[in-house]
Amino acid sequence: MSSPQFTLYAHIGPNPWKVVFLLEELGLTYKLAHVDTSKNEHKEAPYVLLNPNGRMPTLVDHHNNDFAIWESGAIMLYLIEKYDTQKKLSFEKFESEALAKQYLMFQMSGQGPYFGQAVWFEVYHPEKVPSASDRYMAEIKRIVTVLNTILEGRNWLVEDKCSYADLSFIPWMWLFDWPVMKMSNWREVPEYKNVVRWYDAMEAMECVKKTKEIRATEFKMPSS
Amino acid sequence: MASTLANRTKLITRHLTTAAKSIMSDAKHPITLYTAQTPNGVKVSILLEELGLPYNVRTISFDKTEQKEPWFLEINPNGRIPALTDSSFDNGKGINLMESGCILQYLVETYDKDHKISYPHGTxxxxxxxxxxxxxxxxxxxxxxxxxxxxxxxxxxxxxxxxxxxxxxxxxxxxxxxxxxxxxxxxxxxxxxxxxxxxxxxxxxxxxxxxxxxxxxxxxxxxxxxxxxxxxxxxxxxxxxxxxxxxxxxxxxxxxxxxxxxxxxxxxxxxxx
CATH class of the missing domain: 1.20.1050.10 (Glutathione S-transferase Yfyf (Class Pi); Chain A, domain 2)
Incomplete structure (x- = not known):
């Protein structure tokens, strides 16, 4: 068997898995390289030679002169534009692509950073800082209600098809089902009903199920 | 049932078109930038200036919480600045965009065809x-x-x-x-x-x-x-x-x-x- 086309440098955190959804759904071959943050591997050579920001993920395309690209949003666009020639997860129309990129940017600059701060202050920070916790919990709830408004009367963010833009929101949404976030009743909240329907439709997709399996078996889940 | 739905859709469409027109009535140029004096707002105006593109400026007042007004949420459901509309898009169909990073990508891909400040797609x-x-x-x-x-x-x-x-x-x-x-x-x-x-x-x-x-x-x-x-x-x-x-x-x-x-x-x- 020939060696896989891609190496994806990953850790347990949410961002690498957006890329795995695409690799799975597009049927591309890849291997996962586990970057061990407990050993500080993400801050040292050789990893920082690939990604000067020392964050995961980074993708290397062995069929394109070992082209390396980082920032999960840029990686997703690279895979889509180069390898989704059948438009399985993207669009023919320039307008639809413009909107898909808009939602991807909203995920990258809105959902990701604020969900990240919320989980830090709710779960990881050793000391309770109520005003910071409240700030970020309020912001992530606001972001989910914005998504809910966008999804009113429609199944997907753009056209009537699941795209990379929809999938990009999934890994951070997993936080809502994580017991320590104390959000487990979110499915009953009327302001989130469209998001629940949309999220569950994606959770039922083969590429998402497979990605979750890989994440759970190959990467140690943090105890919750 | 189906006809009621069709009527409602027509009504909503008419309402949206009127709203969009009233917003754009004093617009001189196809591009309108909804902005405020912030690091995210100036990204877009700097790019428009670098590309030499004419544009209308609509200041959004945070004091008056204009970014949360229904007409603005129609353009940007996230209620943040900047937002940009381009009425020339898709043969006059027009487009509303939010997220400064996406707006920058849209503007260079649409208007910087000779790659003055961008690189060809896919390089x-x-x-x-x-x-x-x-x-x-x-x-x-x-x-x-x-x-x-x-x-x-x-x-x-x-x-x-x-x-x-x-x-x-x-x-x-x-x-x-x-x-x-x-x-x-x-x-x-x-x-x-x-x-x-x-x-x-x-x-x-x-x-x-x-x-x-x-x-x-x-x-x-x-x-x-x-x-x-x-x-x-x-x-x-x-x-x-x-x-x-x-x-x-x-x-x-x-x-x-x-x-x-x-x-x-x-x-x-x-x-x-």
Whole structure:
């Protein structure tokens, strides 16, 4: 068997898995390289030679002169534009692509950073800082209600098809089902009903199920 | 049932068209920028100036919470600035866009056909631009914004919050500084390739506001040099003063003025939305 086309440098955190959804759904071959943050591997050579920001993920395309690209949003666009020639997860129309990129940017600059701060202050920070916790919990709830408004009367963010833009929101949404976030009743909240329907439709997709399996078996889940 | 639905759709469509027309009635140009004097707002005006594109400016007043008004939420459901509409898009069908990073990508892909400040789609430089644009929009912007919050706006002083976000912002500035040192060795003063791109434009407004977040630019000499290079460009001079003159540098130096401004901004930032 020939060696896989891609190496994806990953850790347990949410961002690498957006890329795995695409690799799975597009049927591309890849291997996962586990970057061990407990050993500080993400801050040292050789990893920082690939990604000067020392964050995961980074993708290397062995069929394109070992082209390396980082920032999960840029990686997703690279895979889509180069390898989704059948438009399985993207669009023919320039307008639809413009909107898909808009939602991807909203995920990258809105959902990701604020969900990240919320989980830090709710779960990881050793000391309770109520005003910071409240700030970020309020912001992530606001972001989910914005998504809910966008999804009113429609199944997907753009056209009537699941795209990379929809999938990009999934890994951070997993936080809502994580017991320590104390959000487990979110499915009953009327302001989130469209998001629940949309999220569950994606959770039922083969590429998402497979990605979750890989994440759970190959990467140690943090105890919750 | 089906006909009722069709009627409702027609009514809604008519309503939206009227709303869009009334907003655009005084518009001279196809492009309208909805903005305020912030690092995210000036990205778009700087790019429009660099491309020499004419545009209408609609100032969004945070004091009046205009960013949450229904007509604006129709353009940007997230209720943030900047937003951009382009009525010439798709043979006059028009498009509404939110997210500054996406707006920059849209403008260069639509209007910079001869690649004055961009690289052809799919080239290595094109992807390099994408990763640095995301680095700013997902990293520098959100983290420096949190530093501003805890350092300037939060009603309660939380040393941990200030320290956490200033440290992360400084780390990200270090990544930019190293990158610019490497670029200088190749004879380039820009983040990607050998010319100005949206990677520089998206980052500039935030670096210019370093002092407001309590970050000392003197610790990042290559980044400071880059900022000074961009300061001198006509497009940057014009674009950074939209919709009102940029005073962030002067304010960050004047403690009293900074306190007054922070208190004013804090009043609307702390409003629940």
């Amino acid at each position: 290595a430089e094109y992807w390099d631009v994408q990763q640095w644009v995301y680095f700013q929009n997902a990293g520098v912007g959100p983290m420096q914004g949190q530093a501003n919050h805890f350092y300037r706006y939060a009603p309660e002083k939380i040393p941990y919050g200030i320290n956490r976000y200033q440290t992360e912002t400084a780390r990200l500035y270090g990544v930019l500084n190293t990158r610019l040192e490497q670029q200088a060795k190749k004879g380039s003063g820009f983040l990607v390739g050998d010319k100005l791109t949206i990677a520089d434009i998206t980052t500039y407004g935030w670096v210019r506001s370093a002092g407001w977040a309590g970050i000392d630019i003197e610790n990042f000499p290559a980044l400071k040099k880059w900022e000074e290079l961009l300061d001198e460009r006509e497009g940057f001079k014009k674009g950074r003063d939209v919709p009102t003159p940029s005073r962030i540098k002067e304010m960050a130096k004047d403690e009293e003025a900074a306190k007054r401004e922070a208190a004013k901004a804090s009043a609307w930032i702390m409003k629940k939305d």
